[in-house]
Amino acid sequence: MFFSISLYLALAICLVGLIYKAYSWLTVSVDPRDRQYSAAKRAGAAISGLLRTVFSPRIGALLRGLVWDGLLQGRSLKHSALAWLGHILLFVGFMGLLLLHALGEQITASLFSDYYPTLDPWLWLREVLGLMVLAGVGIIVLRRLTVGGLRQTTRARDRVAIALLAVILLSGFALQALKITSSDAFDRMVNEYAGMDDPQELKALRSVWAADYGVVFAPGAIGSDQDLLEQGRELNENNCIDCHSPANHAFASYGLSVLLRPVALGLDQANASQILYYIHFLACFLGLALLPFTKFLHLLLGPVILAVNAATEREGMNPAARAALRAMEMDACTHCGTCSVHCSVGITMSLIPNYDILPSERLASLSAKTHGGEGDRARLAQTREGAYICTSCQRCTRLCPLGINLHDLWTAQRQDLADEGLGTPLREIAEFAEQAAQPSRGRHEVLVDTGGFKKTLKHSAQAGSFTECYSCRECTNACPLVHMSEWPNQELDLLPHQVMYCLKLGLMEEAMGSRMVWNCLTCYECQQTCPNLVQVTDVMYELRYLAAQAAMAREN
């Protein structure tokens, strides 16, 4: 009764959650431009796109996505054999237990007429599957603890998912072990199936089950002489053996039961197996109920995304269907951390501790922003920093085991940020620098403190070389921007040699704010040609760093 109620409750929560999620895929927008597509339009586009793919030669790619990337998880093999092994063990074990054990009565029994969970091969197979899941979870935990990039991105939701799986598996094994040792369970089975009431016969059967099956009875309830055991074996053969393979065929649980023997009677009295049974199925139902809200959702979304992305190109996809796919991709992420471990700019985290640099964390921020509305400004600025440290190398997209097109999500995210007034930081810094230069424009008195200014240079020591400039204009003559401009002085504010000269006068704002500095091509023509080894291009870089610093200081 309690079992059924909790099962239906879990199913109901799961179903409502899935409906809620499906609704969100049709309504939330990562890219603000996706808002124009209604739920009906998205659903229609997604279904028609799917149908057009299924009835086209691309069905081959779609099936390959399902089988190779989905069932065999070929994509995770690309980045780490150990990660692949862990997940394939977990996946095969979990699916096996689901079909053979959780849904054994419904599925396996209808396929095999001789299905009985206490008979071989089902008995030992269940143990194998359980151990596979445990080994998979073990590898996952091991990687989380030892791979640097994973250690720093492990969050509560990862721990909860791992813990839930561990509870389900360990309670399962413990329950099986307790059942092996339990005399209560023995008595119940005898009552239900054997219908014996002769005390002598019962004692004989008990003795055999104590000796051969590992059941622990109260002292005095069993004997050990040969006649008794022989009688017991005969009874066992007539009544039990057809439905019971030897207990030690459940090898892992049997091993555990041997350890439990000294305390087995006490556990029986405390009704421990009943308690474990509750823990076991409630943990399973909790997983079921939480499926739409945890990383377990990838069980359903993963195959969809792998198949769709294997068969279609993001460019040219119907934008309404793309809007739905983007929302699904955000929910499909399992936070496995592959993208962050391999991120091309992950190393920068050690200098700028902003988690939004790492793809897995940036995706979480994106998801929170998309589902939760505006978000505060500081948070957004942090996301923007991550978004623009990203070099768009697309390694994350190539490596994602679920085939999520992260690059497309990043494109949408940058668009969203730009709409919030948080576009390319460089252009903003350039504007800031130009404004900061205004007060000094046309000023007559200058600050001739080159030495003091030189000390404020914090980045490349080479930037101090401006002091060696003697205004020969070689740099300006070499500069392609100067060549391209009809009226260089108007278009560039300052010519390269004038930038150097400004610095010599201590007019840093003036130099920083000139369009020359911000439009510098970094082609190094000036630096190459300078007869006095002024590192002109590097000075331009330095001025941009200083402006970025000043802009940041003002913001804080």
Next chain:
Amino acid sequence: MSYALFLGCKIPSYAPQYETSARAVLGKLGIQLTEMEFNCCGYPLRDQHFELFILAAARNLALAEAQGVELMTLCKCCLGTLKRAQKFLEEQPDLLAMVQEKLAPEGLKYQGTAQVRHIQSVLHDEVGLEKLEDLVQAPLNGLKVAAMYGCHALRPSRITGFDNAYGPKLIEELLKVIGAEGVPWQGRLRCCGGPLRERNPELSLATIMMRLEEFAASEAQVLMVDCPHTLLQVKWAHETLSGEGKPSLDGVVLYPQLLGLALGLEPGRLDLTQNAPAPSGLKASPPPAKADPGGEKPKAVGGNSPA
């Protein structure tokens, strides 16, 4: 010497034909490559964060040092950035200390011994022109090529060591041995505008447009760039140009693609069709007067074969 191919951020996703053709050619030449995963070279970070640029570059260099391999870049900006970072680290002990501290948790240490070369330098200096010439099976019949040297490889030459910044000849020599001719043209040593793409897209586009006009004014048949940033700039300009009736560009190529053709590799292995714009056919001049006595070697590539 063992090399690790340093692909950088752009090539795998935006110019995969560069990697494909480079691997095909290096394989044909018997150069063994050590497969390694690197991070960003530091170039895209350099505009905003000096220290991030240095750290990213140093990690790559330290990784190569730990493996005892030389870095071979395909991208000229990667080359310049890694070289520039080496120089900064040599000159600034404060930077070196920062780098060592940040690399230590990974068990890495920057020694300063890493060698970085562009694939063209490897072909020119390590494989050598003579060997290349010996291996050529299908010389390109005097194909006229306008090559761009690439700013960040060429300058500052004291640091990059690629070639003489004012009178470079490395690329022309590489072209000569495969039977092509590097023609003089205005844009040869100039900037493609790539670095400005984010800061000032208009000016960036104007810069590459100017290069394409210079190319159109030259006698060259194809444009050769050996940097993914320039390749992307050309693609961008080409897409913008088309439809406006402006002089269109016949085709852009990479040196490994030309070399591959000359070495007799299947055009399919060189992915020429992925170039934007792809050369409509490498229009070769009439075969050289020098008679080929054996007649064994396949005929020179010409007509429409590669596309």
